[in-house]
Amino acid sequence: MSSHDFADRARGPHIDLTTALAKDDDVLVIGLISADDPDAAAPSLLIGEDLFDDATAEAVSASVAAVGGTGRAGEILSFPAPASLPVRLIQTVGLGSDTDSRDDDAIRRAAGESIRKLDGAGRVVSTLGDAGVGPAAEGYFLGAYRFEEFRTEKSASTKQPPADVRLLAAKTKENRAALDHALIVADSVAIARDLVNTPPSHLFPAEFAERARVLGSKAGLRVEILDDVELDKAGYGGIIGVGKGSSRPPRLVRLIHEAKGAQRSVALVGKGITFDTGGISIKPAAGMEQMTSDMGGAAAVVATAIAAAKLDVNVTVIATVPMAENMPSGTAQRPGDVLTQYGGTTVEVLNTDAEGRLILADAIVRACEDEPDYLIDTATLTGAQMVALGTRTPGVLGTDEFRDRVATISQSVGENGWAMPMPSELRTDLDSRVADLANVTNHRWGGMLSASIFLKEFVAKDVDWAHIDVAGPAFNTSGPWGYTAKGGTGVPVRTLIAVIEDIVENG
Structure with a gap:
């Protein structure tokens, strides 16, 4: 797939609004809310119940009861539609209790589960829009997501998710x-998923940069790309050092959304390691194929910059995205080497598998030269994130007030970031014998925290900064759940977009 084909790829179903059922509709999706009393014999409440006359409502309720519908979250049931409705099938989707059903992410999850169960169905009409148009649209769009670029007819799915979903609202x-906002956000998440899911054989630094250029230009962003010669000449020692072991040289991409008259500016930085072997400090073979996702932070930042342009947010957004491949070879950097980061700080590389912070440091210094009000970096940075918080909860670190603001917003959009500390006593563990800093501590305690303390050394003093570690949340190694597919998840695109919009509204 060429970069232009990638940019034009359809990533989700067509979603629109409707106020009534039509003759060519195939499936009606009805949201169920569980009864307050779990022992009650009465069927669950129906979202969209006012669509029906009394006889039809009674028939639908009887069918719900007959198939054991309770409305609990995640419950998906199907049964033939009454003859009085112009559809062949009804699907019920559990939203949980009345309190739970008002949560936007419950709607997203229900919509995602709904559309995955409707593989091979035709035209779908859903009452979930009655609970929330934006969340329902995001859930249906992302729940339908698939990545099948490398499948031939031998393994391609014989069923496809519905191509047309209409929300009753x-x-x-x-x-x-x-709806329009939700579709831009969901498409941006899908772009990030596509980038993460593209294998490293096809997504190396130069190709990643080209895809970012095509996508960014199409969205109206100003795009700048530095190649390895320009990076070396300008002193980007971290990016050059990490990329030295690969035959496929590094890049630095800058995507710029300039809002006229904007009072605030936001810098975004994302880790773009297109594949991470660990370098000379090589990783174990088991699970190394998952390191195709080590550019998940960069994918999220590229997708967010595109969304900022499409939404025309009234804040200047500048994404600075370092891209490299971390490989072992005769030219690779060695444990014990000292490199000079962009801006002049020297770093002793004790472990070449702690490479993400080296390319981020260069990009953070460059981003701070633009004098942003806020800086957010995101990266699949540490296995310690998963040890501390599991595979679905991003760690959020940084300057206290902005860190807490980002974590709260992340929770509100269903990406569930969690604020973490940066204990001052860990700083001395990054002291080097021969340089300004070492890239790792000499112990394994608080690895996520010490990585952020390393990054803090490169953040300008007057910038509100947040670091989002998505080592686990950016890549789902288990089965699909909610609106989250297996593979690339697109986390934390929705958090980044929501933070930018919050800055527009509240400064």
Whole structure:
């Protein structure tokens, strides 16, 4: 797939609003809310119940009861539609209790589960828009996501998710705006997923940079790319050092959304290691194929910059994205080498598998030259993130107030970032025998925390900064759940977009 084909790829179903069922609809999706009393014999409440006349509502309720519908979260049931409805099938989707069903992420998860169960179905109409147009649209779009670029007819799915979903909701200006916003956000998440899912044989630094250029230019961003010669000449020692072992040289991409009259600016930085062997400090073979996801932070930042342009946010957004491949070879950097980061700080490389912080440090210094008000970097940075928080909860670190703000917003959009500390006593563990800093401590305690302390050394003093570690959340190694597919998840794109919009609104 060429970079232009990648940019034009359809990543989700067509989603629109409707106020009534039509003759060519195939499936009606109804949201169920569980009864307050779990022992009650009465069927669950139905979202969209007002669609039906009394006889039809009674028939649907009887069918729900007959198949044991409770409305618990994650419950998906199907049964033939009554003859009075112009559809062949009804699917019920559990939203949980009345309190739970008002949570936007419950709607997203229900919509995602719904569309995955509808493989091979035709045209779908859903009442979930009645619970929330934006969350329902995001859930349906992302729940339908698939990455099949490298499948031939031998292994291609014989079923496909519905290509057309209509949400039953009033066609108000507010609902239309919510739908349009949701589709831009969901498509941006899908772009990040596509980038992460593209194997390293096909997504190396030069190709990643080219895809970012095509996507960014199409969205109206100004794009700048530095190649390895320009990086070396400008003193980007971290990016050059990490990329030395690969035959495929590094890049630095800058994507710029300039908002006229904007009062604030936001810098984004994302780790773009297109494959990470660990370098000379090589990783174990088991699970190394998952390191195709080590550019998940960069993918999220590229996708967020594109969303900022499409949404035309009234804040300047500048993404600085370092891209390299970390390989072992006769030219690779060695444990014990000293490199000079962009800006002049020297670093002793004790472990070449702690490479992400080296390329991020260069990019952070460059991003701070733009004098942003806020800086957010994100990376699949440490296995310690998963040890501390598991595979679905990003760690959020940085300057206290902004860190907490980012974590709170992340939780509100369902990506569930969690604020973590940066204990001052860990700083001395990064002292080097021969340089300004060592890239790792001499112990394994608080690895996520010490990595952020390393990055802090490169953040300008007057910049509000947050670091989001998505080592686990960026790549789902288990089965699909909610609106999250196996493989690339697109985390933390929705957090980044929501933070930018919050800055627009609240400064």
